[in-house]
Amino acid sequence: MKTALTIAGSDSSGGAGIQADIKTMTVHGVYAMSAITALTAQNTMGVQKVMEVTPEFLSQQLESVFTDIYPDAIKIGMVSSSALIEVIAEKLTFYDAKNIVVDPVMVATSGSKLINDKAIEYLKNKLFAKATLLTPNIPEAEILSGRTIKTSEDMIAAARIMSEEYGTAVLCKGGHALNEANDLFYYNHQYKWFIGERIENSNTHGTGCTLSSAITSYLAQGKDLENAIWLAKNYLSGALRAMLNLGKGSGPLKHTWNLEGGYEE
Numbered sequence: 688m689k690t691a692l693t694i695a696g697s698d699s700s701g702g703a704g705i706q707a708d709i710k711t712m713t714v715h716g717v718y719a720m721s722a723i724t725a726l727t728a729q730n731t732m733g734v735q736k737v738m739e740v741t742p743e744f745l746s747q748q749l750e751s752v753f754t755d756i757y758p759d760a761i762k763i764g765m766v767s768s769s770a771l772i773e774v775i776a777e778k779l780t781f782y783d784a785k786n787i788v789v790d791p792v793m794v795a796t797s798g799s800k801l802i803n804d805k806a807i808e809y810l811k812n813k814l815f816a817k818a819t820l821l822t823p824n825i826p827e828a829e830i831l832s833g834r835t836i837k838t839s840e841d842m843i844a845a846a847r848i849m850s851e852e853y854g855t856a857v858l859c860k861g862g863h864a865l866n867e868a869n870d871l872f873y874y875n876h877q878y879k880w881f882i883g884e885r886i887e888n889s890n891t892h893g894t895g896c897t898l899s900s901a902i903t904s905y906l907a908q909g910k911d912l913e914n915a916i917w918l919a920k921n922y923l924s925g926a927l928r929a930m931l932n933l934g935k936g937s938g939p940l941k942h943t944w945n946l947e948g949g950y951e952e
C-alpha cells in the first residue's frame with residue numbers, strides 16, 4: 688500500500704485540514720498519516736480558536752512517522768509559525784523526503800487568518816525550495832508574488848514569479864475568480880491551464896486542502912505531476928457536484944462520492 692503524510696492543522700468540523708486530508712487520501716486507497724501543527728476549534732462559519740503544538744512535539748511526530756512508515760508523498764498545509772516551519776524544513780532534509788506538495792494556507796474560506804507575517808517569510812525562505820508543487824489560491828498568490836491578480840494574464844505573471852523565485856512547480860488555483868474554476872500550472876518557464884467547470888455550490892470549505900491531498904495521493908501512487916493534478920481536479924469536482932449541505936456556513940465537500948457510484952444529477 689502506498690503511504691502519504693499530511694503535516695497540517697486539525698479542523699474540528701472535519702471539512703478542511705488534517706481531517707479533509709485523511710479522508711481524501713483514504714478514498715484514494717493511500718495509507719494516510721498525520722503530523723499535527725495546530726488544533727483549531729472551527730466550524731463552517733469560522734475559526735473560533737487555535738492552539739499550536741510546540742516545535743518539539745511537531746519534531747517528535749515527524750521523527751516517529753519517518754523512522755517507521757516512510758511516506759511516499761507529503762502534503763503540507765496550515766503551519767502558523769516560523770518555529771514550526773523550521774522544524775519541518777529540517778526534518779524533510781534529514782529524512783530526504785520526496786513528492787512534497789505545499790499548500791501555503793494563509794486564510795480560511797471563512798476569512799480567518801491562519802498564519803503570521805514572519806511565518807510567511809519562513810515559508811518562502813525555508814520551505815518552498817523543497818516543494819515539488821506549491822498550490823496557492825489567488826489571495827495567497829497575490830501575497831507571495833507581490834502582484835494584484837485580476838485577470839488570467841495576472842495569474843500567469845504571478846505564477847511565473849513564484850516558480851522562478853522558488854525553483855518549483857506552481858499551481859495557482861482559480862476558485863476565487865468569479866465564474867471560473869481554472870487553475871494555472873507553471874513550471875520550467877512554461878504554463879498550462881487546467882480548465883474546470885464552475886459548479887454552483889457555496890459549500891467550499893476545504894476545497895484547497897482536498898485538492899492538495901488528492902494530488903499528494905496520486906504522487907504517492909507514482910503518477911507524474913500533471914496527471915496527478917488532472918485526476919485530483921476531477922476528484923474535487925465530483926466532491927463539489929455531490930452537493931453535500933451541512934452546517935450553517937460554507938459547508939464541507941462529500942469526500943466519499945467516488946466510493947458511492949458517483950452522484951445523482
Ligand SMILES: Nc1ncnc2c1ncn2[C@@H]1O[C@H](COP(=O)(O)OP(=O)(O)O)[C@@H](O)[C@H]1O
Nearest residue numbers: 824860861862863868869884885886894895898
Ligand atoms: N465552484 C467551484 N466549482 C468548481 N471548482 C471549484 C469551485 N471553487 C473552487 N474550485 C476548485 O477548487 C480547487 C481549490 O481552489 P480554491 O477554492 O481557489 O482554493 P482554496 O480552498 O485554497 O481557497 C481549485 O481546483 C479550484 O479550481
Ligand SMILES: Cc1ncc(COP(=O)(O)O)c(N)n1
Nearest residue numbers: 696703704795893894895896
Ligand atoms: C486547519 C485548517 N487548515 C486549512 C484550512 C483552509 O481550508 P480551505 O481548503 O477551505 O482553504 C482550514 N480552514 N483549516
